[in-house]
Amino acid sequence: xxxxxxxxxxxxxxEIEERLEAARAKLFDRQIxxxxxxxxVLIMLEGFGAAGKGSVxxxxxxxxxxxxxxxxxxxxxxxxxxxxxxxxxxxxRIPEAGRFSFLDGGWVDEVVSEKLHKGIxxxxxxxxxxxxxxxxxxxxxxxxxxxxxxxxxxxxxxxKRIDKLLSDKNTSWRVSHEDMWQNKNYNxxxxxxxxxxxxxxxxxxxxxxIDAKHKKWAELQMLETIIQGIDTALMNKGNAVPIxxxxxxxxxxxxxxxxSLDKELTEEEYRAELDICQKKxxxxxxxLYRKKIPVVIAYEGFDAAGKGGNIKRIASAxxxxxxxxxxxxxxxxxxxxxxxxxxxxxxxxxxxxxxIFDRTWYGRVMVERLEGFCTENDWQRAYxxxxxxxxxxxxxxxxxxxxxxxxxxxxxxERFTLRQNTPEKQWKITDEDWRNRxxxxxxxxxxxxxxxxxNTTYAPWVVLESNDKKYxxxxxxKTVIKEIEKVLD
Amino acid sequence: xxxxxxxxxxxxxxEIEERLEAARAKLFDRQIxxxxxxxxVLIMLEGFGAAGKGSVxxxxxxxxxxxxxxxxxxxxxxxxxxxxxxxxxxxxRIPEAGRFSFLDGGWVDEVVSEKLHKGIxxxxxxxxxxxxxxxxxxxxxxxxxxxxxxxxxxxxxxxKRIDKLLSDKNTSWRVSHEDMWQNKNYNxxxxxxxxxxxxxxxxxxxxxxIDAKHKKWAELQMLETIIQGIDTALMNKGNAVPIxxxxxxxxxxxxxxxxSLDKELTEEEYRAELDICQKKxxxxxxxLYRKKIPVVIAYEGFDAAGKGGNIKRIASAxxxxxxxxxxxxxxxxxxxxxxxxxxxxxxxxxxxxxxIFDRTWYGRVMVERLEGFCTENDWQRAYxxxxxxxxxxxxxxxxxxxxxxxxxxxxxxERFTLRQNTPEKQWKITDEDWRNRxxxxxxxxxxxxxxxxxNTTYAPWVVLESNDKKYxxxxxxKTVIKEIEKVLD
Numbered sequence: 007x008x009x010x011x012x013x014x015x016x017x018x019x020x021e022i023e024e025r026l027e028a029a030r031a032k033l034f035d036r037q038i039x040x041x042x043x044x045x046x047v048l049i050m051l052e053g054f055g056a057a058g059k060g061s062v063x064x065x066x067x068x069x070x071x072x073x074x075x076x077x078x079x080x081x082x083x084x085x086x087x088x089x090x091x092x093x094x095x096x097x098x099r100i101p102e103a104g105r106f107s108f109l110d111g112g113w114v115d116e117v118v119s120e121k122l123h124k125g126i127x128x129x130x131x132x133x134x135x136x137x138x139x140x141x142x143x144x145x146x147x148x149x150x151x152x153x154x155x156x157x158x159x160x161x162x163x164x165x166k167r168i169d170k171l172l173s174d175k176n177t178s179w180r181v182s183h184e185d186m187w188q189n190k191n192y193n194x195x196x197x198x199x200x201x202x203x204x205x206x207x208x209x210x211x212x213x214x215x216i217d218a219k220h221k222k223w224a225e226l227q228m229l230e231t232i233i234q235g236i237d238t239a240l241m242n243k244g245n246a247v248p249i250x251x252x253x254x255x256x257x258x259x260x261x262x263x264x265x266s267l268d269k270e271l272t273e274e275e276y277r278a279e280l281d282i283c284q285k286k287x288x289x290x291x292x293x294l295y296r297k298k299i300p301v302v303i304a305y306e307g308f309d310a311a312g313k314g315g316n317i318k319r320i321a322s323a324x325x326x327x328x329x330x331x332x333x334x335x336x337x338x339x340x341x342x343x344x345x346x347x348x349x350x351x352x353x354x355x356x357x358x359x360x361x362i363f364d365r366t367w368y369g370r371v372m373v374e375r376l377e378g379f380c381t382e383n384d385w386q387r388a389y390x391x392x393x394x395x396x397x398x399x400x401x402x403x404x405x406x407x408x409x410x411x412x413x414x415x416x417x418x419x420e421r422f423t424l425r426q427n428t429p430e431k432q433w434k435i436t437d438e439d440w441r442n443r444x445x446x447x448x449x450x451x452x453x454x455x456x457x458x459x460x461n462t463t464y465a466p467w468v469v470l471e472s473n474d475k476k477y478x479x480x481x482x483x484k485t486v487i488k489e490i491e492k493v494l495d
Numbered sequence: 496x497x498x499x500x501x502x503x504x505x506x507x508x509x510e511i512e513e514r515l516e517a518a519r520a521k522l523f524d525r526q527i528x529x530x531x532x533x534x535x536v537l538i539m540l541e542g543f544g545a546a547g548k549g550s551v552x553x554x555x556x557x558x559x560x561x562x563x564x565x566x567x568x569x570x571x572x573x574x575x576x577x578x579x580x581x582x583x584x585x586x587x588r589i590p591e592a593g594r595f596s597f598l599d600g601g602w603v604d605e606v607v608s609e610k611l612h613k614g615i616x617x618x619x620x621x622x623x624x625x626x627x628x629x630x631x632x633x634x635x636x637x638x639x640x641x642x643x644x645x646x647x648x649x650x651x652x653x654x655k656r657i658d659k660l661l662s663d664k665n666t667s668w669r670v671s672h673e674d675m676w677q678n679k680n681y682n683x684x685x686x687x688x689x690x691x692x693x694x695x696x697x698x699x700x701x702x703x704x705i706d707a708k709h710k711k712w713a714e715l716q717m718l719e720t721i722i723q724g725i726d727t728a729l730m731n732k733g734n735a736v737p738i739x740x741x742x743x744x745x746x747x748x749x750x751x752x753x754x755s756l757d758k759e760l761t762e763e764e765y766r767a768e769l770d771i772c773q774k775k776x777x778x779x780x781x782x783l784y785r786k787k788i789p790v791v792i793a794y795e796g797f798d799a800a801g802k803g804g805n806i807k808r809i810a811s812a813x814x815x816x817x818x819x820x821x822x823x824x825x826x827x828x829x830x831x832x833x834x835x836x837x838x839x840x841x842x843x844x845x846x847x848x849x850x851i852f853d854r855t856w857y858g859r860v861m862v863e864r865l866e867g868f869c870t871e872n873d874w875q876r877a878y879x880x881x882x883x884x885x886x887x888x889x890x891x892x893x894x895x896x897x898x899x900x901x902x903x904x905x906x907x908x909e910r911f912t913l914r915q916n917t918p919e920k921q922w923k924i925t926d927e928d929w930r931n932r933x934x935x936x937x938x939x940x941x942x943x944x945x946x947x948x949x950n951t952t953y954a955p956w957v958v959l960e961s962n963d964k965k966y967x968x969x970x971x972x973k974t975v976i977k978e979i980e981k982v983l984d
Contacts, residue, residue: 007621013744013952025747132496132693143698146737153740204621205694209632212742235740241875246734248635251642251724253701255502258514386730463502 007207008158008200008215016223026222029229033069036236037106041074044103045239046150046344049232052114053157054195055185056167057218062157062225063108066232075106080115089298089356091402092116092134093141097351100145102343113138114156114206118198119184122191133401135205140394146210147247147387148345151239154211155228156203157218161192246383252459254393259461261454262469267414270474283483284323290490291324291360298358299493300404303486304366307411308449309439310421312475316411317362319479320486329360334369336379346370346380346388347395354399366408367392371456376448389459396465405489406465409482410457411472415446496696497647497689497704505712515711518718522558525725526595530563533592534728535639535833538721541603542646543684544674545656546707551646551714552597555721564595569604578787578845580891581605581623582630586840589634591832602627603645603695607687608673611680622890624694629883635699636736636876637834640728643700644717645692646707650681735872741948743882748950750943751958756903759963772972773812779979780813780849787846788982789893792975793855796900797938798928799910801964805900806851808968809975818849823858825868835859835869835877836884843888855897856881860945865937878948885954894978895954898971899946900961904935 017025040047051059067075078099087095093113101107117134120126126134145152159167168189171177188195203213214231218224271279294301303320305313321331332353341349347367355361370392375385399406413421422443425435442449461467468485472478506514529536540548556564567588576584582602590596606623609615615623634641648656657678660666677684692702703720707713760768783790792809794802810820821842830838836856844850859881864874888895902910911932914924931938950956957974961967 014746135693139698204624208697209628209739210737212740214742231740238738238740242737245737245872248699248731248734248736249727250698251701251720251727253703257503383734 007203007213008156008196014217016217016220019222022222022226026226026229029226029233030069032233033066033229036233037070037074039240040106040151040236041104043240043243044343045236045243046101046103047106047236047239048101048109048145048150048152049106050109050112050114050152050154051157052112052155053216053218054159054164054192055182055188056164056171057157057159058221058224059110059157059218061221062216062218062228063110065225066228067108070106074104075108076101077108077110080109080111083116086356089358090354091398091404093137093398094351094354096141097345097348100150100344100348102340103149104343113141114199114202118195118202121198121202122194135202137398137401138206139208140398142206142208142211144347144391144394145345147391149239149243150345151235152211153214153232153235154206155214155216155231156199157216157224159218161189163219164189164192246381247387249383249386250390252390252393254390254397255463256459257461257463257466259457259467262412262450262457265412265469265471267412267417267471267473269471269477271476271480273476276476276480279480280319280483283480283487284319286487287320287323287483287490288325290487290494291328293494294360294490295325295328295358297494299490300355300357300399300402301360301486301490302355302399302404302406303360303362304368304406304408305362305364305411306366306368306372306409307470307472308413308418308446309442310418310425310434311411311413312472312478313364313411315475316409316470316472316479316482317364320482321362323483324360328358329362330355331362331364334363334365346374346384347391350395355404357403367395368456368460372449372452375452376445389456392460393462393465396460396462400464405493407486407489408460408465408467409470409485410453410467411470411478413472415443417473418443418446496692496702497645497685503706505706505709508711511711511715515715515718518715518722519558521722522555522718525722526559526563528729529595529640529725530593532729532732533832534725534732535590535592536595536725536728537590537598537634537639537641538595539598539601539603539641539643540646541601541644542705542707543648543653543681544671544677545653545660546646546648547710547713548599548646548707550710551705551707551717552599554714555717556597559595563593564597565590566597566599569598569600572605575845578847579843580887580893582626582887583840583843585630586834586837589639589833589837591829592638593832602630603688603691607684607691610687610691611683624691626887626890627695628697629887631695631697631700633836633880633883634834636880638728638732639834640724641700642703642721642724643695644703644705644720645688646705646713648707650678652708653678653681735870736876738872738875739879741879741882743879743886744952745948746950746952746955748946748956751901751939751946754901754958754960756901756906756960756962758960758966760965760969762965765965765969768969769808769972772969772976773808775976776809776812776972776979777814779976779983780817782983783849783979784814784817784847786983788979789844789846789888789891790849790975790979791844791888791893791895792849792851793857793895793897794851794853794900795855795857795861795898796959796961797902797907797935798931799907799914799923800900800902801961801967802853802900804964805898805959805961805968805971806853809971810851812972813849817847818851819844820851820853823852823854835863835873836880839884844893846892856884857945857949861938861941864941865934878945881949882951882954885949885951889953894982896975896978897949897954897956898959898974899942899956900959900967902961904932906962907932907935 051063053059083095096113099107121131142152168181168185171181207213216224216227305317307313317331321329337349350367353361370380370388371385374380396406422435425431457467470478470481540552542548572584585602588596610620631641657670657674660670696702705713705716794806796802806820826838839856842850859869859877860874863869885895911924911928914920946956959967959970
């Protein structure tokens with residue numbers, strides 16, 4: 007698409023000036039509307055070296071209040087980023103509602119450069135494209151305005167600009183080795199960019215090719231495009247977006263009511279098994295660490311189902327330098343102002359580490375659904391968004407273990423009453439717990455829907471029958487061991 | 496994506512039977528909901544020859560009421576279809592609301608076969624992919640449920656099945672030359688299919704790969720997928736869909752109020768010019784016909800602006816065998832039950848012909864908008880849908896000329912009064928015309944928005960100043976001549 011982009015003739019200088027003035031004033035106005043409308047705006051600048059991205063961006067932000075935007079330059083990934091999934095470094099940089107983020111360089115650069123320099127395989131390239139498409143779509147579905155600009159100059163112009171920069175010692179430092187290499191391999195680059203742009207040119211996040219030969223014209227194109235983008239986003243504000251057809255392989259799973267909860271272990275059986283399992287897990291953890299395999303363990307369950315004690319039995323078998331437990335409470339304001347998965351993306355383990363989540367992203371389709379903390383459209387969309395999220399983790403190589411810790415209603419009442427009547431346990435029981443209990447049936451319905459819609463082959467649920475906590479703990483340990491062994495073998 | 500599709504193990508025979516029974520009953524139930532919900536459903540079956548598409552489809556429709564569905568086999572394009580844009584043969588086959596269409600073969604086959612047999616160029620292939628993506632998206636945006644299935648078998652299985660069919664003279668006729676060629680070139684085909692599936696795997700219309708080695712399992716996968724698709728469509732029913740960012744090159748255009756309407760011609764000038772222009776146009780029409788270039792001329796304008804007389808002056812210069820005039824009234828029920836552009840797709844000229852539209856697809860953003868015949872989301876979306884439609888025509892090679900026939904309010908009143916008072920003109924004036932006149936300002940606002948948002952470089956508007964009808968007629972003729980000459984040169 008780069009090769010056949012230039013369909014608009016450059017207007018006369020005078021027309022450009024007039025339109026620039028109008029557009030600058032409009033951008034000033036629209037930034038306020040973006041803030042008031044709480045729209046998060048992510049603007050990506052990509053393109054050829056020396057095409058003038060930086061200088062155009064510099065002019066554009068002159069029309070804006072510095073409190074409303076942030077410019078992020080994406081350089082080589084850090085040590086930490088290299089040990090996270092591909093999308094991590096981008097997901098963690100998404101703006102808050104009402105703010106602009108300008109990304110100078112982004113996922114394009116990474117994918118295209120690696121394709122050309124490291125020769126990543128077709129299958130790996132495809133997986134990246136799929137990740138990018140899903141990422142961009144889920145941002146858009148969650149109200150983000152995502153705008154993608156590609157600054158284009160031809161080879162001759164690039165050579166001319168590089169030569170000019172090099173000829174002056176005050177500017178020569180601005181020409182990188184990468185720029186030189188790109189200029190030498192211009193044709194290879196244009197092919198790779200073109201393929202990439204075609205592959206990621208989505209209706210919800212289209213590419214705009216900026217004719218960057220003429221600087222004011224480049225600025226005008228970008229300004230006018232941003233303004234129409236903002237106007238479109240304002241129009242879409244608050245509207246539901248379509249729920250997508252499911253494309254993930256699902257496996258049948260029984261309903262909660264059909265799960266027998268009478269499984270139990272004696273104290274002796276428990277002690278013996280616990281000891282064996284924890285020793286085994288401890289060894290496996292070392293191997294995982296050396297092989298740099300990440301593990302994500304997710305816990306969900308009714309109040310007082312025994313999640314805490316269960317997690318403790320797993321954690322105590324692990325080397326503390328190699329795992330974290332993430333207790334998930336209700337989101338803080340800066341978390342609420344971003345995509346609901348942001349606070350989980352930013353809590354992922356490094357490769358070789360284990361992250362245990364005490365409550366998870368599934369809150370979206372349980373408590374947030376039932377308490378009305380999100381719209382119906384939000385939680386209906388979330389099943390797919392969660393399946394996509396877990397697919398990213400799985401493709402990254404993570405072992406994903408999802409526990410539903412199950413008890414029956416009577417058992418919950420017993421445990422609540424015990425907590426209430428035991429002074430050192432009273433902190434564990436709140437009025438909210440009692441209120442949730444009243445909604446047991448609604449929760450059960452939501453959980454059944456959740457289990458059914460997110461029981462993917464690559465991240466299946468495991469139900470822990472926890473009327474007997476001992477049984478549940480051993481089952482959890484054995485499950486974790488089995489899943490790790492499967493991957494290590 | 497074909498190569499790594501098989502993520503679900505085939506269940507036991509018994510489980511397949513149980514799930515089949517449940518799924519068949521559900522489909523029976525869902526077809527009623529589809530009818531009641533007025534959802535149009537388009538199901539496409541693609542895949543390798545001898546993969547058993549036909550036999551699975553035969554089983555699926557057994558669960559359905561024959562009044563609710565239609566099976567269409569897409570063969571080689573007809574003579575008429577070859578003289579229409581690529582999407583024509585598919586657009587004309589879209590189902591009515593509440594009905595299912597099963598397409599056995601479709602746009603995939605055409606694109607992939609032509610790629611392999613005729614070696615269409617990369618740029619042509621890209622253009623087709625873009626067309627397909629837009630087509631599928633606009634259907635989805637307009638409430639269509641589009642489901643795409645690819646029936647997959649490996650080379651060994653295909654060879655086995657073909658051999659078996661050939662060995663019996665009662666079935667050997669079912670093996671086509673294409674099937675044989677495909678089996679011989681299986682690896683080429685799988686690569687081409689894989690690329691195509693990747694290129695068109697959209698969130699709003701994803702591909703489903705059906706493991707077709709085992710027939711009952713194939714049927715089950717398809718049934719269960721269709722059911723979740725229908726459930727998703729029912730959930731989306733009636734919801735707005737996001738308005739898209741504009742990606743088409745637009746040119747500035749003045750507002751109606753800023754257009755001076757005092758241009759006029761004397762009777763003598765008019766007569767002389769008319770004669771010259773019509774002769775010229777007549778000759779050009781012959782050339783167009785020989786060069787097989789299609790022309791679309793669209794007329795819009797206020798009531799009594801002089802559209803009819805203007806069209807007459809164009810038409811009378813043309814060879815009647817090479818043009819049609821399409822007067823566009825309000826849509827009939829079978830038209831209203833389809834995508835709003837369907838009745839225009841089915842009225843396109845053949846290559847070498849001229850279609851003149853007296854009122855057009857722009858009704859969506861004028862009368863349908865102002866009279867509430869469509870939702871706000873519908874008409875807001877339509878600017879882009881129209882730009883896409885005209886892009887298809889332009890890429891096909893059509894010359895597109897769009898006239899806005901402009902008069903001022905006083906002139907309209909004069910002409911209305913004259914019509915009212917002249918017995919032989921009274922049929923031309925209705926109460927509706929007077930009612931529309933009361934909404935002049937609202938119409939003017941809608942027209943200004945329309946002109947601004949659809950004045951693309953490839954299909955720009957031409958305003959005909961028609962306070963003096965003579966002037967407007969000559970300007971129209973000259974415009975048509977100029978646009979045709981531009982292309983013929």
